[in-house]
Amino acid sequence: MTLQREILELKLEDQFEELVRTMFGKEIEECNDEQLYFAILRLAKGMIHATEPNEGPKKVYYISAEFLIGKLLSNNLINLGIYDKLAEILEKHDKQLSVIEEIEPEPSLGNGGLGRLAACFLDSIATLGLPGDGIGLNYHLGLFKQVFADHKQTAVPNPWMQKESWLKKTDTVFDVFFGDRKVRGRLYDLDVVGYESGTGQLHLFDIESVDESIVKEDSIDFDKEQIEKNLTLFLYPDDSDKEGNLLRIHQQYFMCSCGAQLILKELKEQKNDLRHMYDYAAIQINDTHPTMIIPELIRILVEEKAFTMDEAIDVVRQTCAYTNHTILSEALEKWPLEYLEKVVPQLVPYIRELDKRVKAAYQDEKVYIIDEDDLVHMAHIDIHYGYSVNGVAAIHTQILKDTELHHFYKIYPEKFNNKTNGITFRRWLVSCNKPLTCLITEKIGKGFIKDASKLRELLAYKNDAAFLEALDRIKQDNKLALADYLKSVEGIELNPESVFDIQIKRLHEYKRQQMNALYIIHKYLQIKAGNIPQRPITFIFGAKAAPAYVIAQDIIHLILCLSELVDSDPDVRDHMKVVMVENYNVTYAEKLIPACDISEQISLASKEASGTGNMKFMLNGAVTLGTSDGANVEIHDLVGDDNIYIFGEKSEAVIRHYEKEDYVAKDYYEKSPVIREAVDFIIGKQMLAIGDKENLTRLHKELLEKDWFMTLLDLEEYIKCKEQVFADYEDRESWRRKMLQNIAMAGFFSSDRTITQYNDDIWHLHKAQI
Secondary structure, X not given: OOHHHHHHHHOHHHHHHHXXXXXXXXXXXXXXXHXXXXXXXXXXXXXXXXXXXXXXXXXXXXXXXXXXXXXXXXXXHHHXXXXXXXXXXXXXXXXXXXXXXXXXXXXXXXXXXXXXXXXXXXXXXXXXOOOEEEXXXXXXXXXXXXXXXXXXXXXXXXXXXXXXXXXXXXXXXXXXXXXXXXXXXXXXXEEXXXXXXXXXXXXXXXXXXXXXXXXOOOOOOOOOOOHHHHOOOOOOOOOOOHHHHHHHHHHHHHHHHHHHHHHHHHHHHOOOOHHHHHHOEEEEEEOOOOOOHHXXXXXXHHHHOOOOHHHHHHHHHOOEEEEOOOOOHHHOOEEEHHHHHHHOOOOHHHHHHHXXXXXXHOOOHHHOOEOOOOEEEHHHHHHHOOOOEEEOOHHXXXXXXXXXXXXXXXXXXXXXXXXXXXXXXXXHHHHOOHHHHHHHXXXXXXXXXXXXXXXXXXXXXXXXXXXXXXXXXXXXXXXXXXXHHHHHHHOOOOOOOOEEEEEEOOOOHHHOHHHHHHHHHHHHHHHHOOOOOOOOEEEEEEOOOXXXXXXXXXXXXXXXXXXXXXXXXXXXXXXXXXXXXXXXXXXXXXXXXXXXXXXXXXXXXXXXXXXXXXXXXXXXXXXXXXXXOOOHHHHHHHHOHHHOEEOOOOHHHHHHHHHHOOOOHHHHHHHOHHHHHHHHHOOOHHHHHHOOHHHXXXXXXXXXXXOOOOHHHHHHHHHHHHHHHHHHHOOHHHHHHHHHHHHHOHHHHEHHHHXXXXXXXXXOOOOOOO
């Protein structure tokens, strides 16, 4: 911390009072909450400006299509060390900081785990004092805002930018060419504040000519061919047609070209030798969206910096590293070569050259960059022309080595490594669960905020009845707070005495929200038959479905129909409730996670690379119900058999099913009355009276005739396991110990640990001396 910032903190109350008078001509108590929000925003920005940036001889550039950063006010105040002091100042004037925080809009810069992980990583990079910045795009309207109507998801724009915000417009501009077309990229920066440390930046590029007015009212429809106007409007624009694919390529190249130009500009300003770029810069490619930065850097070095092709390739290969986040084929991007020729003709000769070199070296067609169908495999560029390939959980990395990327592992075993994902505890505990943070601090001090392994010290209290009861009271208070919030924003009433079973994540068949829905149908029928649960159950979902993903939309429709069915049935509604929150985002997650009893992590084994929601729930005292998939495996290893509920086929068996093509959903349906009853209920009279026949019939058919992610394979075991969870929940003393065990063992999943491993094994940066 700098002397300048220490002086600012000492005079915080005087400074804030004077700032409020200057901005509004009023005293604090005379201001409304919105005025105070903008005053706090300006105060924090001033303190950030007085904080030293993390600098060093080498820097990491973390390039990603999305950064799901969430609201920044609370997190920045905590990391600046002034949250509690400012809350006290406001309370003196009958104002509540927690209420003022709600005014802040949430930046619409991400979608799911990929973007949230990137945001956590930037927090940890800054906190650890490592020189590093993020690079992405400044989306004006986000993914979309989710609105429910007629039991279906509709998508509308999600604007978030304000005249005064954390976003800073810079003077840095770059020209980006798409063949003969040119757009001008403008750099905007967001400060990333480390906890008791220096700062980094999130660099977001925008186009000068973007035009929000081309989006049709109350929709996310627009002319996809007007690149000069639409390029930075939406994250992941609909790619169900050729125009959508071309737009995504435009977006990705724009991000990569601007990013490459920025990196080279900063290296030049530091007077670094580009022929040793790898000594001064590490570029971490987050999934395949930023892959084009590799050929783009090579192109610039050859065409503008007088490098030979060999020299350029060698330098870039030692500078770029790749993180794989999935084994799903749809997410391992493959672009038709003709699309790339249309959008970025100047880049295609370099992609062809990279492919030619691979084909000259290896005979295995599975490792070629351009395949026989003229599809360009982006991940293959990353693997061949980067120096590191990492998975994001132990089991995921092993699957990459053994199956999905096995042909590459045989060539480059030294490149492959695992970096199990992590989360920033500053946001996912200190900020979103202040009562739990206070209880932990009271027992073991504040050291866990920077050294999460210290949470293990809580195990000393596993037989302390008073501590365990305090833990339980906090959980109950958080459930009450969530109930109050849902009542205020959506008019939904929850029973806080019920058990809260929560599944919040992107809507995708592999995450198997449909299996949870089938359990709900089973439970509904059990209650109708007179089998009343010991305690009411509240099932909560939060998820957005890609607008072009029809079956995902159908699953949302099913859940919303089940919600109405239960609410309207007097025999059932006192015993269970189904809720799907509208427009799930980080802000909602920060309220749902501290209130959760049972964390649903039920993806088909082998399909979830890691997950990070599972870590957030664990940290806040929820108990996991899940498959042996992703980081669930490592959670299981840490907490032990008695503190997690695992069901379902293992990854090896699932992979064999795919290899043999021997999974037939209808076989499970025909053999099991329980499965048949639940699946057929989807198209029964009660559901058709509420829902849309087309949606429900299509989903029913999908489950019986395809079920690509093997819902019915695990359904009966899921039902049995879930019933055991609800039974065990009634042993309150035992359950409290499960909560404590999960919290105490969560330290491994700090993103500080993950980033330390990235740095030790991949980046090799020196910590800033501040």
